[in-house]
Amino acid sequence: MNAIITASDLMDELAGERPPLLLDVRWQLGGPAGRPAYEAGHLPGAVFIDLEAELAGPAGAAGRHPLPALSDFAAAMRRAGVRADRRVVAYDGGQGWGAARAWWLLRWAGHPSVRVLDGGLAAWTERGGPLSTEATAPPEGDFEPRPGAVPLLDADGAAALARRGLLLDARAAERYRGEVEPIDPVAGHIPGAVSAPTTENVTPEGRFLSAERLAERFTELGATEDAEVGVYCGSGVSAAHQVLALAVAGVPAALYVGSWSEWSADPTRPVATGPERG
Known part of the structure; x- marks a missing residue:
């Protein structure tokens, strides 16, 4: 499976019988927090993921964004609704870094189907994709990390x-x-x-x-x-x-x-x- 997906193809998949789970990972190094941007408008059904709190551990000797504790990462992904049998698409504001971090962590932890929306939110809106301000509360996921799937x-x-x-x-x-x-x-x-x-x-x-x-x-x-x-x-x-x-x-x-x-x-x-x- 390709590691990225176009906005057009994502629209088709979301209209299908088994739509992917959407993760909004808006983040900028040294920039504003991503949640306010998410609340102002996100892909319908998307769940916000905080890179600093959920995709990284505390900064220290192991670096500014070390791996999160596996139990913390697992709990965050389950809260977001991540399931082993449901495809995941991550996106961000367009730079792609935040979405790629979510993609890599989920792949490393053994999820079989994760992609990044190429061009992020901007690509979605350019294709005429709608945005929502409704909070998303997905059912609890069942994802159990099995680290080591990628080096x-x-x-x-x-x-x-x-x-x-x-x-x-x-x-x-x-x-x-x-x-x-x-x-x-x-x-x-x-x-x-x-x-x-x-x-x-x-x-x-x-x-x-x-x-x-x-x-x-x-x-x-x-x-x-x-x-x-x-x-x-x-x-x-x-x-x-x-x-x-x-x-x-x-x-x-x-x-x-x-x-x-x-x-x-x-x-x-x-x-x-x-x-x-x-």
Whole structure:
């Protein structure tokens, strides 16, 4: 199954006999909370998911958005109505990062059918899709996480993968080079990582490039058939979007959830700067 779905196809599925469950994951780094936007208008039937509270654990040594406790994540997904036998579609305000984080977590936890609405809320409204301000209270779901369905990296695993395979840095290129660091304590990148800003995987409207164009991009970056691929970013959110782009291109990839926020918090870990892998 494709990892993304168009607004047109989602409309068709919602009109069918077994419509997917919709998760609204509007979130912006350093931006306003997503719930007020959800309450002002969301896809009919969508359930709001708070990325900070439900898709991440407390910030600390493991990073700014570490994995949530499995029991907490399971409870949040069941409250949202997630069932093992019902397809899930996540969307956000259009950037795609929040929806991709929900997609990746549910896939990692073993849900068999999760997709992201390509272009998010903007794509929906452009197609004439309606919005609702009614609160959604779905029946309790039955989802039981079985983690490990997709690969996960820790700091040591990311360092090793950078040496033996391809570790992509999904942050802006200037952060990779160490020229600026607006959030974390140290500027630079994991030695051996390759700069691959996730913003280059989408059109100016925030929709994914075609699978063919994405495959070409990742091949040029070194994602050959036999390459083992991993991704990190600042805190494991935009990197999930890059893993999603790789999935669209047909390239499996592991996610380093702790990402630079975890790596740079340990002064014993090496840091590279400049445009090269280091």
